[in-house]
Amino acid sequence: MNTFVPTTRTRVKRLHKRGHYDEATVHAILDAGFICHVGYTIEGLPYVTPTSYWREGSRVYWHGSSASRMLRTIEAGVDCCVTVTHLDALVLARSGFHHSLNYRAVMMFGRAHKVEDPVEKLAALEAFVERMFPGRWNALRPVNCKELKATTVLWMEMKEVSAKVRTGPPVDDDEDYALPIWAGVIPVRQVAGAPEDDGRLVAGTKRSAKLTKLEHIGLRRR
Amino acid sequence: MNTFVPTTRTRVKRLHKRGHYDEATVHAILDAGFICHVGYTIEGLPYVTPTSYWREGSRVYWHGSSASRMLRTIEAGVDCCVTVTHLDALVLARSGFHHSLNYRAVMMFGRAHKVEDPVEKLAALEAFVERMFPGRWNALRPVNCKELKATTVLWMEMKEVSAKVRTGPPVDDDEDYALPIWAGVIPVRQVAGAPEDDGRLVAGTKRSAKLTKLEHIGLRRR
Numbered sequence: 001m002n003t004f005v006p007t008t009r010t011r012v013k014r015l016h017k018r019g020h021y022d023e024a025t026v027h028a029i030l031d032a033g034f035i036c037h038v039g040y041t042i043e044g045l046p047y048v049t050p051t052s053y054w055r056e057g058s059r060v061y062w063h064g065s066s067a068s069r070m071l072r073t074i075e076a077g078v079d080c081c082v083t084v085t086h087l088d089a090l091v092l093a094r095s096g097f098h099h100s101l102n103y104r105a106v107m108m109f110g111r112a113h114k115v116e117d118p119v120e121k122l123a124a125l126e127a128f129v130e131r132m133f134p135g136r137w138n139a140l141r142p143v144n145c146k147e148l149k150a151t152t153v154l155w156m157e158m159k160e161v162s163a164k165v166r167t168g169p170p171v172d173d174d175e176d177y178a179l180p181i182w183a184g185v186i187p188v189r190q191v192a193g194a195p196e197d198d199g200r201l202v203a204g205t206k207r208s209a210k211l212t213k214l215e216h217i218g219l220r221r222r
Numbered sequence: 223m224n225t226f227v228p229t230t231r232t233r234v235k236r237l238h239k240r241g242h243y244d245e246a247t248v249h250a251i252l253d254a255g256f257i258c259h260v261g262y263t264i265e266g267l268p269y270v271t272p273t274s275y276w277r278e279g280s281r282v283y284w285h286g287s288s289a290s291r292m293l294r295t296i297e298a299g300v301d302c303c304v305t306v307t308h309l310d311a312l313v314l315a316r317s318g319f320h321h322s323l324n325y326r327a328v329m330m331f332g333r334a335h336k337v338e339d340p341v342e343k344l345a346a347l348e349a350f351v352e353r354m355f356p357g358r359w360n361a362l363r364p365v366n367c368k369e370l371k372a373t374t375v376l377w378m379e380m381k382e383v384s385a386k387v388r389t390g391p392p393v394d395d396d397e398d399y400a401l402p403i404w405a406g407v408i409p410v411r412q413v414a415g416a417p418e419d420d421g422r423l424v425a426g427t428k429r430s431a432k433l434t435k436l437e438h439i440g441l442r443r444r
Contacts, residue, residue, distance in 0.1 A: 009269075014289050035309055035323075037261075037270050037305060039259075040268055041268050045231070046263050046268050047329075048260070049329075067236050069235070079267050081270045082270070083259060085272040087257055090354070094362065095369070096359065097369040103272070105272055107270065129321065140317055142317075143319060147318075147319040169420045169421060170420055172422075178424065180424045181427065182433070183419075183420040184419045186434065187415035188415070190411070191410070191411060192312070192409065192410055193409035193410070194409070195408045196408075197405075198405040198406040200399050201404065202401065202402045214408070222411075
């Protein structure tokens with residue numbers, strides 16, 4: 001099993017049993033989502049920007065407008081922290097203190113690189129669309145040069161990375177288990193609702209059934 | 223209508239129509255969630271930590287173990303950025319370029335303060351539990367001094383803050399509307415499943431129906 005070496009930044013110190021450093025756990029968490037929060041600094045001050053991402057092998061990618069302040073800052077080679085969080089349950093204990101959340105999170109640190117080669121950039125964007133919606137790329141109007149130029153794609157090598165996971169029921173103080181207080185978990189998940197057609201569809205245009213198979217990005221059907 | 227004054231950090235420059243600076247929009251987004259991502263720096267390097275939060279008036283609070291690196295760093299008075307993001311839909315356009323997400327996000331900047339007074343701290347924790355689960359605080363085993371000491375509560379005044387919101391259908395290039403490509407939105411929401419009793423409940427312990435009314439924190443029942 002491949003594992004990441006914990007560093008002072010990635011080692012989970014408190015509640016260290018929640019820390020995971022194996023590639024399989026990290027990849028599974030990343031592959032079950034598509035929104036990350038990217039942290040970076042401008043003139044020493046921290047910013048946290050939500051954006052979509054995708055993973056290929058040992059790299060995490062994200063993208064956006066070439067005019068984006070976040071992307072222009074990060075492509076210049078500043079340190080950043082990318083965090084992905086999935087909430088799995090509310091955990092209700094018998095005391096306020098032991099209330100908690102079940103979650104899966106990944107934090108990774110490093111510097112990102114810009115995909116400069118247009119062919120490579122196009123391939124990365126194809127991978128992104130195909131990851132979200134398998135089969136869609138070839139059904140779309142092709143990307144043109146202007147759009148490709150207006151898009152920045154960044155990637156970060158996963159090196160300094162860890163996962164933190166809480167699962168299971170509340171953990172109460174021994175003596176509190178004798179109290180007649182309801183305790184348990186309320187599961188939480190992100191779901192996709194029924195697709196809504198755009199108002200300007202060409203008559204007769206059908207939606208591919210594949211478009212609503214979203215479990216691989218953490219979305220079940222409602 | 224109260225509004226926040228945009229600064230160089232909070233003014234939404236690209237897609238500026240998505241920027242909102244009125245208190246009502248900011249408060250509504252904050253009040254529809256309970257997980258934020260807190261950005262801060264340690265020795266100049268950025269960190270992004272997910273944690274729960276709550277709002278009272280013009281303050282946003284978060285909390286955790288007094289031993290938490292994130293809380294110890296921030297209580298020392300460093301600049302931070304708190305971001306709250308709700309995903310509302312996947313937006314599928316006729317070109318890859320115009321694919322998007324519908325979302326509501328708030329970013330706020332500033333320094334946080336620690337609640338030092340124990341009475342005030344207890345009141346803040348009560349407000350947190352009551353915001354999540356109205357009526358629960360008084361049903362719980364009371365907080366003790368050790369627990370109160372082991373908990374740090376921070377708050378930040380909302381001053382430098384903005385919201386960014388995308389809603390509605392895809393916006394395609396004029397000529398692309400003639401293409402027979404399916405386009406539209408797939409709504410996304412976070413839902414709560416059926417509560418699961420803790421395995422060690424005292425026989426006969428009932429769950430209050432109120433505990434599953436979670437719409438106010440952005441969770442519908444599945």
